[in-house]
Amino acid sequence: MPEDSRERVLDVWTGAIATAHVADAVIQVGPHGEIESMLEHLSVRVTLAALERKRGQLIMMHAAGVAMDDGRVVAFVGPSGRGKTTLSAALGAHFGYVSDETVAVDRDLTVMAYRKPLSMLRSGKPKEQVSPPRAGLLELPTARLRLAAIVLLDRRPGVSEPVLSRVRVIDAITELIAQLSYVTDLDAPLQRLASLCDAVGGVWRVTYGEAASLIPLVPELVRAPPGVVGTWTPLASAQVGAEVGTTEFKWGAVSDAIAADGSVAVMSDGVLRVLAGIAPSIWIGISRGLSFEQLVAQAIADFDRPPLGDASKLVAAVIDELVREGLVVAEDRQTERGTL
Template sequence: MRRGRYAVDAMGVRVVTEVTGDRADEVLDRLPDLWDLCPADALPEDPPTATVEVVHDTDEATGRAADAAGQVSRRHTDDLLQVLTQRITVAAIDALAGRLHLLHAACLADPATGAAHAFVAPGGTGKTTLVRTLGPGLGYVTDETVAVADDLAIRPYPKPLSIRRAPGSLLKDETPPRALGLTAPTGPVTLRALWLLDRRDDHEGPPTTELFDPLGAVVALTQQVSHLAALDRPLRRLAALVDAVGGLRRVTYRDATDLRPLLDEGVTP
């Protein structure tokens, strides 16, 4: 049985993928290109660590046994890579529980200053499309989870983008960021603005924005924060984070291209 390992930097967590099976090379050969912007060798010494186990084998019984053991196993390589990206993300989020705010959001940063806009939204509601559309020329921070400290410092997570194979499909293809013209930030990244995405097909005209009151902002964000209860004084700290960036704004829009002025013009608290 073939075996190999590949490590990535996922929000400052060293996540190691351990791959076994007679088709292990099909996975290992794809990972360096997909995770090119998340090199583990750039991590500081002694980072948090996590492991994800993958089995890719022609024998179906081996795959079923792997699934029963909580490992990642799929018959098709592309399907396996999709699930693997999800598992790497979850492993990193779990390792950071209680340490950072973990917002379910896309994030892009000014390449010169590192000032970043985070766009909070549930899965499947526009985060990856926003990054694909607006990300070239900016620093691609993440399309999935923004790990941000109380001092607004962000740990980038420029993971592969999971792009739907067809509208409405649950199946996605993992795509290297560089293939879409995306590059990782080259310096420190700091949260500058928080947006709650509200994409509507029937919206007409330019985007409209609405500033939440402080309590409403916390209520809206709690639904899109991982491991919130693991933080010390979680609601107070979340409220302080929102206040530090001038509040949470809902932006209602139809097409991602319409959001570019938000990045160009910034936010006036």
């Protein structure tokens, strides 16, 4: 690598260069035309290598993160294009810059800082990589970093004042899981995410227009009392992916599941599915070994008789859907209520 290119790399990654002499990974970066193109490619490769290194160990959220002086961290979670880098630039001038890309959290809420260069959009050009010092971002506090708040970003141009609202646990998990790296490598990922939400007092959503408008909210978020976002229950059999039920119906291959607020979140084959309506009653009833007639009776007890249609046909239709989704295995037989 030419000396001027090497100096540019060192400048861009100022503040993120490890002092250890043993590399966790070695990244080969070939020629990519202009230096800015190479730097953008390098940033992506380093991020992917860092995520790969910690897969299955940490919850790694696609998020911007900033830290208070005492080490409390707020993670602002959102997909690409939701304004995380712009937010990092605005908030990082007032609070310790943790990352504009990934906030990684251990079981004890310890946050692993990832102070990569900010990747700034440029029209028709590669993203410009700007080091935290050059962007005017603050250093991290000396205190241990620990997650204190999770905030889902909802950026809407034209909103003058930011609005905070609480997010129910299964809704929060549904949105968070789409913004996690290597989620299927986590042990019982739904239960671990639900526990994380509990540990930080629930998840927030912020609807905002401009990044600077969130600066006054950061201290409020870390001081906010725990919110009431509903209780959740682990579905024990799902912890070991066991098939449970009777000879008539069984659960399919399920890796994890939780129940909350009348819904059930199920992880199966790496896909999250949320069951609502009468489906949770039926699916949980199958794990208890209920027959079809008992499942119908359970649905009626939980929801009363339907105003239109026959309860048996409605239950059969739900079971059919659960079978199609792979969440239930049923005998392949024809009955008077239809094909299950």
